[in-house]
Amino acid sequence: MTRLLLIGPPGAGKGTQAVRLSAACGIPAISTGDIFRANVAEETELGLKAKEFMDAGKYVPDSLTNDLVRSRLLEADVEGGFLLDGYPRTTAQVDELDDILAAGGHGDGLDAVVLLVADSDEIVARLTKRAAEQGRSDDTENVIRHRLDVYEEQTAPLIDVYTARELVVTVDGLGSVDDVTERITQALEARGIVLSHA
Ligand code: ADP
Secondary structure (H helix, E strand, C coil), rough: EEEEEECCCCCCHHHHHHHHHHHCCCCCCHHHHHHHHHHHHHCHHHEEEEEEEECCCCCCCCHHHHHHHHCCCHHHHHHCEEEEEEEEHHHHHHHHHHHHHHHCCCCCCCCCCEEEECCCCHHHHHHHHHHHHCCCCCCCCCHHHHHHHHHHHHHHHHHHHHHHCCCCCECCCCCHHHHHHHHHHHHHHHHCCCCCCC
């Protein structure tokens, strides 16, 4: 049972690494951003509500996000563990996650929080490139800047919360995708968390 959380600014590479780590250890990666984008694409009620916030680079309100994660974490495939990408992002979401995990029999909660770091010049360069390749509607220059500000203001404080719980493992997100995966794997192993199929 491995319960991980990936945290870091937009463009640090969380989504890319989440997919690889989840494949390596056979636990589902749960990305709130991906879930919201799928809902937007399918024009569900949730998607229609979330879209205006996402396009403006704002966080989707906790009232929508918390319910989504609560029901996802009740699904059978998370019994062996999970990797959260992009949630929690606010201190209120941390409280909610604590509550969800306690209620779901996950004991004292997470095993580690991987903080993926990258400097802001690299981030803007990566997101601008992704905008050209994928056309994500929140990857325009103004919206990228706003997302970075929102991250600093609302999500960076979570690092202190999880540091106080001695859960944070900081990993440099620069370099090749393989290098970063290797760094994360080794940093977790140093804490006694081995990412391999059960
Ligand atoms: P990035 O990390 O590059 O910003 P994500 O795919 O994680 O990309 O998130 C895209 C958008 O989805 C966010 O800007 C926000 O609007 C919404 N979102 C994702 N996760 C959350 C969350 N936990 N709380 C609120 N909004 C969220």
